[in-house]
Amino acid sequence: MAKQPSPSSDKHTKSPSERDLYLDSLRAGALLVVVFGHWIATLPRFDGGLDIQTEHLLKIWEPSGFITWFVQVVPLFVFVSATVSADGVAHRMAQGHRQMHWWAGRALALARPTVTYLAAITLIALLSLYTGGRVLGPFNQSLTIHLWFLIMLLAVQALLPLSVEADRRWGLGAVVGLVVAAAVVDVVRAMPGSAGDILRLGQRVTDSADGIGWINAVLVWLLPQQLGIAWKRGRFRGAWTGLFFLVLGGFWLVAALASGYPIGMVGRDFHGDSNMLPPTLALVGVMWLQVGAVLFFERPGRWLLDRRRISGAVTMLSALSMPLYLWHKLAELPAAWLGDRFGLPVDAGLPGEPGFWMGRFWWIVLCGLMVVPVIALVVAFEMRRKQGVVTTSRPRIILAGGFSLMAGLVVSLALGALPGALIGLLGVAAASWLLRVHPQPGR
Template identity: 30%
Template sequence: MKATQLRRAAAKVEAATPAHRDRALDGLRALALLAVPTGHWLLGGFTRDGDGGLHNASPLSSFPSLAPLSWVLQMLGIFFLVGGHASALSYRRASERGESARSWVAGRLVRLGRPVVGVTAIWSGLLVVLWWSGVPDATLHTAATLVIQPLWFVGVYGAVTALTPWCARAARKAGPWAAAPLLGTVAVVDLLRYGPWSAGMPTWLSLFNLLPGWLFAYQLGVGWGEGRMSRRAARVLLIGGAALFAVLLWKFGYPTSMVGVPGEARTNSHPPSLLVLALGAFQSGAAVLLRDRIASLLRRPCWWAPVVAVNLSAMTILCWHQTAMLTAAIPGAALGVVPGLISAPDTAAWVAARVMWIPLFAALLMVTARSARRLDAPWTGAGPGIRVAAGVLAAGFAIFALRLA
């Protein structure tokens, strides 16, 4: 597309944007969304066994010095913050229209669920086709694990969204302090599982961090949407989050990486540790303080148009970005060792080669998105039989993938 056509397209998007649109929030959401595939594509690799099967690998195992990169790419705190803000406004408007809380929550959950059912149902059929084509079982297992990997986020996001009515009431009463008990809960669980008594603690204890850990930034976002987040509070979050992050790393020995590293006994994100909340507090404070500057930048059509495109494809990006990488990796495995794609991620050359693969992954995702975005909209043309079949296929894929995880 020529530069003139791009400018015309950007001008068209600009003209269609309502004056009251909060561009900063959309910009923050787009940034957090793009960090998800970027992180998975950069920090996830493949090795090939003797039978040609693919196995997951990570450059972080060989290059722990890359761990700080995960601090930048782990932007789920921003996503939950912006989600909480948007949900607070949406819920308030729904209440003003007389819509019940139950109806509002149900509508939001259906919007989240459709793309998840779509991608898992389609992959259920793809696994059968790939198996029939002779693709090794190890590759099928790896593919299923990677596809299901980002979908846990949608489930957790749905759970915190369902709590929006209670989050809104808490925010109106306590402002940002409504998130403090969530921080305290995660701190207590971390103390139990990593402190002096950790040897006698059950492994499932960490699951108690799952909901409060991700609800923390969402609650801050709801408070922001309710107008209870001052710049002073944002500065406290920024400075306090940075200080807590540093103390946890250097004094309490938390893992440096924000994502799981193969072979490591501890992980920060599954479920979230106190380090994740510290990073989320820092990111939340920075987002609130930079809101006006971001909004000013996005008043330029050339910056605003890509943000709109990313937001319109939010669920498609989340659900299908691993498929884009697998679309290159599965055929690549038949060729043997392919630098940066099918090779051990243990050299600097691999890192350089993987960076070169990113544009192809992005292009494959864009091609996939053209068809997959239909799954985000209401399935008006699908009868009850198709919906039931999709649900059954999705459930079968989920059972298969989760048994391997």
């Protein structure tokens, strides 16, 4: 069998100044899928001008749960981020450098644009308060719900040095250990009393209290990170291995459904059940599929990226992917107003009714059109902000900044745009200030 290219092979080894376009395309593609997935799932309902409500596709159409098998791509983002960062973290560990400084840089990179976003949401929230809530309406929670991803990413990346060390010591055994530990959590949560209960594990997990299940909020999300490091180290590679993971993922998901786990892999599904709140073993099946796809399509993917036009588009999308993720929910406000103003069928009833999917098309078009000027303004503003900041290296300051950042994000997520964005803005802004120091002139 011919040797397949991998991120650890000589052909694709990158110097620190170079970027791996295949990995960039995966990260950018993952965030774009999330953006379009959010737009597709949001169903605006009009009732006289801006007096609207929103529904979620998962809660009114049960088959939409199967769509989430393909749009739940957050594990892919974590997988690729770990692949990109593994060598740098390992090098710093070998040199005896403090890993807190590395994490502070990542936290600062997320805190700075989040300050801008929360400041804008705060202004909109205050305007909505002045107008009696007509500006925000049902979008109050929607404008901050996607910040959960930043919370999860920061927490997982804080443990990246431990994941690198686990790979050095145990190799793929670290991956197996995480899967086994997550399985133990689900089994304890289900409390099976007989062999027959094991066959209904998913149903018993779904019916049980969350409790101990929240341990899997760490174990399950660490799994794609551990897999990304293992791939970077060349512990698995090639299209045939990718095909194995694809088959494994397919069987895993079918078995999960047969045992009673929910269909959906995002939020809560048609029946109010969830594979994410907290994460369950069923979600691992999606991770196998995504790792399999990365390996299986690596050779043709790299071949396409050798084309100048495609590589240029990927570079641009990669640079805009995080701003797009952060700001895309804001585009739903003007999109809803325009849809109602011009009588476009964005409120098209229920799935199966005439015009529903055409309504989804017009809704996505409006959201896409509205997000373009938003991103243009954001990029222009961020480019004018003072640059040349250096991340602080003082552990106590990093801990304070990290706590402030996480607290600000959690409050914004929990309380929505009003009052969450205002309170959260204080925490995130404090973190942005704590995690950096401005060089003195002349030094």
